[in-house]
Amino acid sequence: MHTDTALLARAGLPVTDLAPVLAEEPCPTLFATVSGAHLYGFPSRDSDVDLRGVHVLPAEDLVGLREPEETRSRIWDHDGVEMDLVTHDLRKFVRLMLKPNGYVLEQLLSPLVVHTTALHAELAALAPAVVTRNHAHHYRGFAGTQWRLFERTGELKPLLYTFRALLTGIHLMRTGTLVAHLPTLLGEVTAPACLPELIDAKTEAEHGAAHMVDGPSAARDVESLHAVLDEAQAASRLAERPSGFDALHDLVVRVRLGERVTS
Numbered sequence: 520m521h522t523d524t525a526l527l528a529r530a531g532l533p534v535t536d537l538a539p540v541l542a543e544e545p546c547p548t549l550f551a552t553v554s555g556a557h558l559y560g561f562p563s564r565d566s567d568v569d570l571r572g573v574h575v576l577p578a579e580d581l582v583g584l585r586e587p588e589e590t591r592s593r594i595w596d597h598d599g600v601e602m603d604l605v606t607h608d609l610r611k612f613v614r615l616m617l618k619p620n621g622y623v624l625e626q627l628l629s630p631l632v633v634h635t636t637a638l639h640a641e642l643a644a645l646a647p648a649v650v651t652r653n654h655a656h657h658y659r660g661f662a663g664t665q666w667r668l669f670e671r672t673g674e675l676k677p678l679l680y681t682f683r684a685l686l687t688g689i690h691l692m693r694t695g696t697l698v699a700h701l702p703t704l705l706g707e708v709t710a711p712a713c714l715p716e717l718i719d720a721k722t723e724a725e726h727g728a729a730h731m732v733d734g735p736s737a738a739r740d741v742e743s744l745h746a747v748l749d750e751a752q753a754a755s756r757l758a759e760r761p762s763g764f765d766a767l768h769d770l771v772v773r774v775r776l777g778e779r780v781t782s
Contacts, residue, residue, distance in 0.1 A: 522632050527553070530631055531562045533600045537570070537633045540604065544591070549573040549609060549774075550639035553631035554622075556676075559683050560700040561721045568597075570604040570633065571626040573612045573642075578775050581610070609774055613767045616646070619653035621661075621687070625699045641770060648763030650695060655752035658688025659745065666741055675721050675729040678737065679714075685744040686710055692751035709747075711740040 524536070532553065541548050555569030556562040580587045589608040594601060607615070607623075615623045627643055662684040668677035679701065686704040691697050698704055705714060713732070720731060729737075 522635060523630075527631055527633065530557045531566075532557060532568060532631070533597060540593075540595075540602075541634050544574060544606075546574040546576055546591075546608075548606065548634055549575055549636055549642070550627075550632070551604065551606070551634040552626055552629035553633065554626050554629060556721075558625065558629050558631055558699050559680070560702040561679055561718045563722050563727075565600075567601040567603055570602065571629075572604070572606045572634070573609050573639075574606040575774055576608045576610075581775075610771050613642075613771055616649050616767065617761050617764060619651060619655075619657050621654050621657040621691070621697065624650070624654075624697055628697055629699070638770070638774060642767075645763045645766055645770070646697075647695065648766065649761040650691065650697070650757060651761055652692065652752055652755045652757045652759060654757075655688050655692055655748055655755075658684045658691070659748060662688070662741070662745070669729070669737075673728050675717060675727050675732070678729050678732060679717055679721055681741055682710065682714060682717075682744070685741070685748055688748050689744070689751045692748065692755040692757065695757055710744075711737075713737075713740075 530553065537551065541551060549572065551570050551572035552558075553568065554571045556566045557568065574591060576587055576589070587608065589611045591604075591606050593604045596602070612623060612627075616627070624646055627639075627646055632639075662681045665677040665680040665684065668674075669681060683699070683701045683704070686701065686708045687697070687699055689708050690704060693708075698707065701714070701718065704710065713736075716731065717729070720727065720729075
């Protein structure tokens with residue numbers, strides 16, 4: 520894996536060189552990628568930039584009496600754009616990988632890479648071994664949460680998040696490949712015809728109202744996609760349980776015992 524500044528620019532990132540920011544982190548950073556609306560393919564002009572990744576705590580932080588800082592978070596302003604960096608310690612991140620957690624896999628496999636290492640590539644290569652049929656539950660639940668938010672606020676953003684989650688889940692169940700980019704998914708999975716218009720509208724305002732959406736029609740579309748996800752999960756050839764525990768355990772031990780995190 521490598522940092523592609525041209526790809527980051529095409530995704531609408533306001534800054535593509537985050538080396539100075541990452542240099543200030545107290546622990547080595549294994550990787551940092553872009554998540555959120557930029558990854559999903561519908562950032563607005565005022566979208567925050569969500570950066571996610573993994574840091575590596577020294578062994579003494581985990582064996583001593585003090586509580587380790589397993590999750591670190593920073594928020595700063597870059598020319599009027601809010602930047603948000605959240606990283607987990609490698610062990611915590613791998614434990615999340617071993618659960619049916621699509622969110623961390625999206626971070627790991629995001630093509631929008633702002634910092635990477637050889638260990639990032641090694642970790643990404645192990646991702647297929649943790650993908651299971653149960654990841655459908657993650658996307659079903661996330662879609663449900665976002666739909667309820669849309670019903671409460673009437674905003675376009677949670678509606679697009681609802682459709683994105685359902686289409687990602689369906690595609691994952693059918694192919695075993697994780698695709699989080701909604702415009703790409705429209706060419707892979709049968710989707711409501713209104714989605715290109717909704718994506719275009721979202722680029723204008725991060726928290727704009729979904730004035731162009733017919734609520735009952737959207738509800739039928741969401742219900743239909745839930746049914747498709749159920750069918751895709753039932754027919755999926757993915758495993759019931761992850762198979763990558765031993766390889767991931769070995770990777771964490773190697774890194775913790777001193778393997779350097781380098782580009």
